[in-house]
Amino acid sequence: NAGVTQTPKFRILKIGQSMTLQCTQDMNHNYMYWYRQDPGMGLKLIYYSVGAGITDKGEVPNGYNVSRSTTEDFPLRLELAAPSQTSVYFCASSYPGGRKTQYFGPGTRLLVL
Amino acid sequence: AQSVTQPDIHITVSEGASLELRCNYSYGATPYLFWYVQSPGQGLQLLLKYFSGDTLVQGIKGFEAEFKRSQSSFNLRKPSVHWSDAAEYFCAVGAPTGGGADGLTFGKGTHLIIQP
16 A cells, blocks of 8 residues: 655746646545645645535635645645745645544655755 | 633754643633644644543544543643644644534644754
């Protein structure tokens, strides 16, 4: 079991560029999440999904888009990268009955210059 | 909405000494409570969790936490720290509703430094 995997590990973007952060889980979890972590700020929820085809906004969704076509994958899209999106991005998954116990991937460090 | 406060941004402890990391939450009822640890450059690993019942919960790596309803606290403890415990520690809460679908609310973290 690989758990939650994320690619890439690190990326530098120029302002205005776009990219997709990939997240895959092999635990057959229904629920998946994207958080961003900024220094001294903890983690903030960007988007979450309760299953294929169903997504919802979290606390800080502006500038991001998500889709969920399969149970395993939950990509996060940045359309027009801005310096404010410089952060570490974490994907997590959970399951019904898990009482919100979330399992995290290793993270993607993104630098927008 | 729930919130989490970790009052200590940094804590320095000597190796072998005891540790207590503080966590206070704000929520109208008893939420689900979690402690996660993040080693440098790594993801978050679940240390322990509390849902209900016995207010003292045991976790991995020798950690335990005590839920105190009257103080809205969920402090993390370890009787004797090791150099490998140096990391960032996050307390998190989840509302016990919504079927488990929505996310957790995290504190800002406590950075633990271990002195030799």
